[in-house]
Amino acid sequence: MSHSIQFSTPSRTLHLPHSRLHLPHSRLHRPLSSFSFRQFPLTSTFKHTSLRASSSPSPDSSSSSSVLHSPNGTPAVKSEERSSGIDVDTVTEAELKENGFRSTRRTKLICTIGPATCGFEQLEALAEGGMNVARLNMCHGTRDWHRNVIRSVRRLNEEKGFAVAIMMDTEGSEIHMGDLGGEASAKAEDGEVWTFTVRAFDASRPQRTISVSYDGFAEDVRVGDELLVDGGMVRFDVIEKIGPDVKCLCTDPGLLLPRANLTFWRDGSLVRERNAMLPTISSKDWLDIDFGIAEGVDFIAVSFVKSAEVINHLKSYLAARPGGGDIGVIAKIESIDSLTNLEEIILASDGAMVARGDLGAQIPLEQVPAAQQKIVKVCRELNKPVIVASQLLESMIEYPTPTRAEVADVSEAVRQRSDALMLSGESAMGQFPDKALTVLRSVSLRIERWWREEKRYEATPLQAISSASSDKISEEICNSASKMANNLGVDAVFVYTKNGHMASLVSRCRPDCPIFAFTNTTSVRRRLNLQWGLIPFRLSFSEDMESNLNKTFSLLKSRGMIKSGDLVIAVSDMLQSIQVMNVP
Ligand SMILES: Nc1ncnc2c1ncn2[C@@H]1O[C@H](COP(=O)(O)OP(=O)(O)OP(=O)(O)O)[C@@H](O)[C@H]1O
Ligand SMILES: CC(=O)C(=O)O
Ligand SMILES: [K+]
Numbered sequence: 079m080s081h082s083i084q085f086s087t088p089s090r091t092l093h094l095p096h097s098r099l100h101l102p103h104s105r106l107h108r109p110l111s112s113f114s115f116r117q118f119p120l121t122s123t124f125k126h127t128s129l130r131a132s133s134s135p136s137p138d139s140s141s142s143s144s145v146l147h148s149p150n151g152t153p154a155v156k157s158e159e160r161s162s163g164i165d166v167d168t169v170t171e172a173e174l175k176e177n178g179f180r181s182t183r184r185t186k187l188i189c190t191i192g193p194a195t196c197g198f199e200q201l202e203a204l205a206e207g208g209m210n211v212a213r214l215n216m217c218h219g220t221r222d223w224h225r226n227v228i229r230s231v232r233r234l235n236e237e238k239g240f241a242v243a244i245m246m247d248t249e250g251s252e253i254h255m256g257d258l259g260g261e262a263s264a265k266a267e268d269g270e271v272w273t274f275t276v277r278a279f280d281a282s283r284p285q286r287t288i289s290v291s292y293d294g295f296a297e298d299v300r301v302g303d304e305l306l307v308d309g310g311m312v313r314f315d316v317i318e319k320i321g322p323d324v325k326c327l328c329t330d331p332g333l334l335l336p337r338a339n340l341t342f343w344r345d346g347s348l349v350r351e352r353n354a355m356l357p358t359i360s361s362k363d364w365l366d367i368d369f370g371i372a373e374g375v376d377f378i379a380v381s382f383v384k385s386a387e388v389i390n391h392l393k394s395y396l397a398a399r400p401g402g403g404d405i406g407v408i409a410k411i412e413s414i415d416s417l418t419n420l421e422e423i424i425l426a427s428d429g430a431m432v433a434r435g436d437l438g439a440q441i442p443l444e445q446v447p448a449a450q451q452k453i454v455k456v457c458r459e460l461n462k463p464v465i466v467a468s469q470l471l472e473s474m475i476e477y478p479t480p481t482r483a484e485v486a487d488v489s490e491a492v493r494q495r496s497d498a499l500m501l502s503g504e505s506a507m508g509q510f511p512d513k514a515l516t517v518l519r520s521v522s523l524r525i526e527r528w529w530r531e532e533k534r535y536e537a538t539p540l541q542a543i544s545s546a547s548s549d550k551i552s553e554e555i556c557n558s559a560s561k562m563a564n565n566l567g568v569d570a571v572f573v574y575t576k577n578g579h580m581a582s583l584v585s586r587c588r589p590d591c592p593i594f595a596f597t598n599t600t601s602v603r604r605r606l607n608l609q610w611g612l613i614p615f616r617l618s619f620s621e622d623m624e625s626n627l628n629k630t631f632s633l634l635k636s637r638g639m640i641k642s643g644d645l646v647i648a649v650s651d652m653l654q655s656i657q658v659m660n661v662p
């Protein structure tokens with residue numbers, strides 16, 4: 079039996095929702111003789127996972143296919159947008175076949191790409207290990223280096239059916255050290271005197287001397303201030319100022335890493351003199367952003383956001399550029415000012431990152447866990463994806479197993495139901511990037527299972543967020559569908575969504591089953607890969623839900639990804655309805 083509830087708003091008048099029995103079951107199993115399936119041509123080297131119907135494209139697919147912009151800005155309709163097949167990657171497919179719906183991972187995983195992981199095979203290993211988003215930190219590497227990585231990820235997606243999204247992370251203009259003249263690190267010992275200076279060095283770096291990125295720092299600091307490298311990994315006391323040089327005594331020894339962040343503290347508080355006026359997006363960042371637009375990145379993560387204004391500015395800059403409107407803007411919460419303007423920043427953004435590395439250098443460390451919990455909660459309320467980042471498995475940069483404390487930290491982020499977890503140095507320059515990713519994956523799966531076993535569905539209702547009446551209806555539909563999914567113990571929620579909004583509303587409810595998100599554009603599919611519980615598929619679909627469901631069932635059944643009898647709830651943003659049915 080198929081049951082449906084429909085909500086209709088003819089002539090913009092809101093009618094009371096009525097429920098009726100929808101689609102006789104027999105219509106859903108109508109023989110699908112018009113579709114015959116064949117494997118997309120295989121090449122000898124790569125196994126392509128797309129299945130395409132050999133029939134001509136369905137009438138809807140040309141109208142629903144969107145015009146994409148190629149990297150150089152010329153509009154191009156991608157050939158796959160016109161096909162009526164389904165795009166999914168080999169890893170998801172195998173996971174669904176082998177372990178069923180329940181075992182699919184809900185928490186998404188982000189890997190920072192660096193020298194340890196920039197090769198094609200290394201990227202492929204990460205994608206196979208569950209990487210949903212590849213992050214590029216523009217603090218490091220050249221644009222050519224980043225372009226190579228972006229193109230490798232795109233090739234991987236095209237050849238293997240993955241939907242790995244690319245996130246570009248801006249450098250920002252906070253104070254940091256120079257790059258140590260090519261050395262990988264420098265050791266500062268207790269009691270040594272080091273010079274921090276705005277002077278630049280051409281070739282070799284004078285002994286115990288570090289260049290600093292911010293010209294005004296010598297004027298801003300005072301003798302007696304404390305200087306923290308990387309949020310306290312190494313500490314110095316400022317003992318003397320001589321022109322542009324600041325002499326500092328090492329009080330906590332440690333390794334100085336290239337371009338490490340610097341903060342100054344006075345009487346227990348962060349010193350924010352003129353550097354508080356530094357632009358959040360520097361001129362170099364704007365050039366990086368232009369590069370990101372040209373290369374078609376999926377997200378831009380903005381470092382050291384202080385207010386919603388900068389996010390709005392960037393969003394209008396992107397909207398005015400071909401292809402820019404497809405890019406999601408993620409606000410990195412890592413400055414003390416962002417905490418005071420938290421809600422308006424998150425509202426303006428398409429998502430947020432708890433950037434604990436720098437945050438822990440700007441507020442006392444013991445305040446970081448509470449800040450994390452608050453940011454995750456606000457994002458959830460406002461329906462924005464949230465990423466927990468930095469030092470999740472820091473010890474795995476050097477060792478093949480994490481500490482118990484690290485496992486507990488990862489568990490807590492999953493228990494808070496954040497959308498995504500991020501690896502930094504562990505994957506960028508660590509010795510065990512694949513093992514670190516495996517730890518994130520297995521800890522996520524274990525805690526998600528605990529949620530299910532404990533039947534810990536949401537006790538606290540989410541606040542209403544929509545204002546327009548059709549958005550309110552979508553929100554209510556998603557809330558109800560998720561509640562029904564939990565109460566009925568369905569196998570999956572199917573959501574048909576053009577721009578991804580409806581899928582994010584279902585994800586926000588964190589239902590106790592995977593969410594199959596069908597969208598007709600490749601870029602939306604990639605962006606959905608950041609959000610909790612969504613398994614994004616690219617599929618050409620129409621306004622007619624019956625034919626969409628028939629087509630989806632056929633395609634997924636022929637791949638062995640669903641089977642007859644599975645209980646599914648379907649919602650869509652074309653037809654405001656909830657349908658409950660067994661797969662025929
Ligand atoms: N593209 C890259 N090229 C070289 N090294 C990199 C690259 N990306 C990251 N790394 C290395 O990995 C380390 C951790 O990466 P991460 O992205 O956390 O950088 P970070 O410098 O701590 O800055 P942020 O606060 O932006 O995260 C860096 O300090 C750097 O040594
Ligand atoms: C990720 C990042 O920028 C930080 O933790 O500081
Ligand atoms: K950065």
Ligand SMILES: [Mg+2]
Pocket residue numbers: 381412433435436
């Ligand atoms: Mg940072």
